[in-house]
Amino acid sequence: MSKLFHKLFPSIKFCNTSTEEIEKIINSLKIKESSGYDEISTQILKPSAPFTSCPLNYICNKSILSGTFLTRLKYAVVKPLLKNGDRKNVANYRPVSLLTSFSKVFEKIIYDRLLKHIETINILVDEQFGFRIFSSSDKASYKLIDEILNALNNRMAVGGIFCDSQKASDCVNHNILLMKLEFCGITGITYKLIKPYLGGRYQKVVLNNHSSSLCSNWSEITHGVPQGSILDPLLFLLYINDLPQITNDNSKIVSFADDTSIIITNPNPTNFGNSVNKIFQHINEWFSKSSSLNLDKTHYVQFVTKNSSLIDFNFMHGNKKIANICNTKFLGLTLDNTLSWKTHIETIIPKLSSASFAMRAVKPFLSQDSLRMVYYTYFHSIMTYGIPTFIP
Numbered sequence: 001m002s003k004l005f006h007k008l009f010p011s012i013k014f015c016n017t018s019t020e021e022i023e024k025i026i027n028s029l030k031i032k033e034s035s036g037y038d039e040i041s042t043q044i045l046k047p048s049a050p051f052t053s054c055p056l057n058y059i060c061n062k063s064i065l066s067g068t069f070l071t072r073l074k075y076a077v078v079k080p081l082l083k084n085g086d087r088k089n090v091a092n093y094r095p096v097s098l099l100t101s102f103s104k105v106f107e108k109i110i111y112d113r114l115l116k117h118i119e120t121i122n123i124l125v126d127e128q129f130g131f132r133i134f135s136s137s138d139k140a141s142y143k144l145i146d147e148i149l150n151a152l153n154n155r156m157a158v159g160g161i162f163c164d165s166q167k168a169s170d171c172v173n174h175n176i177l178l179m180k181l182e183f184c185g186i187t188g189i190t191y192k193l194i195k196p197y198l199g200g201r202y203q204k205v206v207l208n209n210h211s212s213s214l215c216s217n218w219s220e221i222t223h224g225v226p227q228g229s230i231l232d233p234l235l236f237l238l239y240i241n242d243l244p245q246i247t248n249d250n251s252k253i254v255s256f257a258d259d260t261s262i263i264i265t266n267p268n269p270t271n272f273g274n275s276v277n278k279i280f281q282h283i284n285e286w287f288s289k290s291s292s293l294n295l296d297k298t299h300y301v302q303f304v305t306k307n308s309s310l311i312d313f314n315f316m317h318g319n320k321k322i323a324n325i326c327n328t329k330f331l332g333l334t335l336d337n338t339l340s341w342k343t344h345i346e347t348i349i350p351k352l353s354s355a356s357f358a359m360r361a362v363k364p365f366l367s368q369d370s371l372r373m374v375y376y377t378y379f380h381s382i383m384t385y386g387i388p389t390f391i392p
Contacts, residue, residue, distance in 0.1 A: 008183055008185070009121055009123060009183065009184050009185035010121060010185050011185045011187045011188060012113065012114070012117040012185050012186055012187065012188070012190050013117070014064070014113050014188065014189045014190045015113070016061045016064055016065075017057055017060050017061060017064070017109050018057060019053045019054050019057045021057075021109070022049075022053040022056050022057045022060065022105065022109075023049050023050065023053040025105050025108045025109070026045060026046055026049040026052070026053065026105060027046065027049060028108075029042045029045070029046065029101070029104060029105075030042060031043050031046060034098055035098065035100070035101065036075065036076065036077055036098050036099050036100035036101070036103070037075050037076075037077050037100070037204075038072075038100050038101075038102075040100065040101055040102070041101060042101050042104075044101075045101045045102075056102070056105060060105075060106055060109055063106065063193070064109075064189060064193065065189075067189050067191075067192025067193055067196075068192075068193070068196060069106070069193055069194075069196045069197040070106070071200065072100075073099070073100055073102060073103035073106060074103075074197070074200060074201040074202065074226075075099075075100070075201075075202050075203070075218070076097045076098060076099050076201070076202070076203040076226065076227075076228065077097070077098045077203070077204060077206050078095045078096065078097050078098070078203050078204065078205045078206070079095070079096050079098065079205075079206050079207075079208065080093035080094070080095055080096070080205070080207070081093060081094050081095075081096050095205075095227070096228065097203065097226065097227035097228035097229075098228060099226065099228055099229055103229070104229075104230055107229055107230040107231050108230050110190070110193060110194070110197075110231060111230050111231055111234060113190065114186070114190070114231075114234055115234065117185065117186075118184070118234075118238075119133075121185070123184050123185075123238070123241065124237060124238075124241060125241055125244050127243075127244045127252075127253045127254060127255055128237060128240075128241065128255045128256075129143070129254070129255065129256045130233070130237065130255065130256040130257030130258075130259070131233040131234065131237060131257060132237075137256055137331040137332065138385075138386065138388050140254055140255075140256045140331055141330065141331050141333055141386055141388075142388055143254050144160075144254045144261060144263065144330065145335075145339065147252050147254070147263045147265075148160070148263060148303050148339065149339070151263070151265040151303075152303065152304075152305055154267075155267075156265045156266060156267050157265065157266050157267075157268075157269045157272040157302075157311055158263065158264070158265045158302070158303045159263075159264050159272070159276055159300060159301060159302040159303060160261055160262065160263050160264070160300065160301050160302075160303065160328075161261065161262045161264070161276070161279065161280055161283065161298070161299075161300050161322075162261050162298065162299055162300070162301065162328050162330065163260040163261065163262070163283060163287075163293060163298050164293070164294040164296075164297035164298050165258040165259075165260065165287070165292065165293060165294065168236070168240075168258035168292070169224055169225045169227060169232060169236055169258070170223065170224040170227070171223060171224060171292040172223060172224050172225050172235075172236065172239055173223060174198045174199060174222075174223065176239070176289070177198070177225075177235065177238070177239050178191070178194070178195060178198070180238055180239060180241070180242070181194060181235075181238060184238060184241075186238075194231075194235075197231070198225070198226075200220070201220070201221040201226060202218045202219060202220055202221065203218070203219060203221055204216045204217060204218050204219065225239075233257065236257065236258065237257070240255070240258070240260075243255065243260065243286060246262075246279065246282040246283055246285075246286055247262065247279070248279075250264060250265050250266055250275055251263065251264045251265070251275070251279050256331055259330075259331065260283075261330065262279060262283065264276050264279050269311055272311055272313070273311065273313030273314075273315075276300065276313075276315060277315065280315070280322070295320060295322065298322060298323075299322060299323040299324070299325050299328060300315045300322055300323065300324050300325070301324075301325055301326070301327070301328050301335070301337050302324070302337060303337050303338070303339065304337055304338060305338065306338055306340075310337075327343045332385060332386065333385075333386050334347045344386075348382055348383070351382050352379060352382060352383060355378040355379040355382065356379065358374070358378060359371065359374055359375060359378070359379065362374065
């Protein structure tokens with residue numbers, strides 16, 4: 001982190017909460033029937049906000065003054081959710097972590113103060129587009145493609161390394177994160193709160209079927225940022241905030257949360273392969289210390305004009321050859337190596353066809369306003385996504 005920034009950031013100013021803030025936070029939570037181990041959902045908590053906000057305010061302020069994150073708020077129930085494919089294959093499930101509703105209230109208090117500190121002194125790097133106000137996947141896509149087009153227009157060799165972080169949030173090292181938080185000015189009471197917030201956490205897996213439920217024993221979590229928590233995205237952004245230090249004058253990084261891509265350029269085609277391998281060595285070194293890079297899903301794309309040819313070189317990591325492919329997925333867009341968008345169009349046509357069929361099927365039963373809502377949800381959103389990226 002110190003290599004990226006010239007000096008330590010000023011310390012955060014952490015203030016107590018109030019009954020009004022607690023009630024506002026509770027009212028902002030989404031109404032859900034799901035709950036943590038305490039079986040108190042937001043569906044129950046929200047109507048009782050006028051009665052619970054005062055005692056919660058007292059408890060939260062006591063915790064803030066003592067720098068203690070309550071132990072009972074650090075238990076999570078994990079339920080596997082089938083994504084697709086064979087139900088007997090564990091890899092086809094996504095774990096959903098359910099924390100208590102009271103934990104989310106206390107986390108939101110910490111989150112709001114952290115975010116204000118981060119935005120006031122501009123801690124997050126410009127290369128990061130994820131989970132930020134006034135940012136979006138459209139802006140990240142536009143930045144990436146703009147870098148590629150500028151390089152091609154200047155007759156430079158250009159390629160992209162598209163990294164796949166293997167369970168990035170689960171691999172966060174607590175000691176490294178705490179060190180980076182201190183550098184960012186997260187000290188004093190805030191540091192005392194986050195340190196126990198990360199440590200001493202427990203989770204159990206619950207399997208539900210039609211007749212009964214099966215569950216594991218409680219197990220301690222030693223790595224990672226709590227999934228399903230309010231602080232998870234923000235802490236992860238601070239954890240990877242120094243990633244751009246791996247780049248040089250011939251490379252640019254574009255990140256959307258844990259989705260990391262690096263564009264490498266070189267005016268000399270002969271030296272281009274060496275530039276790509278050197279940058280990848282730096283990437284892998286960073287990930288080996290701080291997270292986990294999935295080499296099987298990390299790949300490389302060389303971008304060229306229609307009349308030029310690919311540069312032949314081996315993109316290696318040790319004895320493993322990194323896949324060199326002609327098109328890739330980037331934040332919902334399918335990029336081919338000539339940026340023709342033909343592959344992307346072929347990808348979305350079946351989705352638009354299915355949306356059209358669905359609209360025809362429900363047309364006799366819905367009003368015009370309802371049909372318009374269906375159109376914008378299932379057709380318009382797919383058709384217009386990424387349009388700012390296509391416009392030169």
